Amino acid sequence: MASVGPLEVVVHGTPEEAFAAFTDELGAWWPPPYAWGPRSVVDHRLEPRVGGRVTEVADDGFELDWALVDTWEPPARLVLSWAIGPDRVPTPEPARRSTVEVTFTAHGDGGTRVRLHHTDLGAHGEDDGSAYAAGLGSTQGWPWILELFTQHQAS
DSSP states (O other): OOOEEEEEEEEESOHHHHHHHHHHTHHHHSOTTOOOSSSOEEEEEEOSSTTOEEEEEETTSOEEEEEEEEEEETTTEEEEEEOBOTTSOBOOOGGGOEEEEEEEEEETTTEEEEEEEEEOGGGGSSSOSHHHHHHHHSTTSHHHHHHHHHHHHHO
16 A cells, blocks of 8 residues: 655754644644645644644634544654545545554654555545545645644744
């Protein structure tokens, strides 16, 4: 099955700070155009626990889940069950989800290496996920999202 990554960036701050920013501050750095529902999105949230929802929140209070937390190991590791298919529609069936693993390790003097690997992309459809992987691996996919996180940590 197709995958994206592993991709790596180095951000300012300790693993504790980077993990907290990645999870607690998701709404501050996640790209606004990457909302999945038909409403105007005002926030993105991640519930900090195994089974927690990763949710976009619309201006009218409507919430749409687009991932679930499978592994919660602060400050080292986060694994999500990714529920957005290549057609940009949420996938409610657990068997049709892919996996996003993000790790946080100390790097240099006061930095953190953030490593992201998005696997099992074929679970979303009939093919092996290569086309979806190409999109997610493009300059408008995970590399851009990680760059936005890097910029957030630099501010």
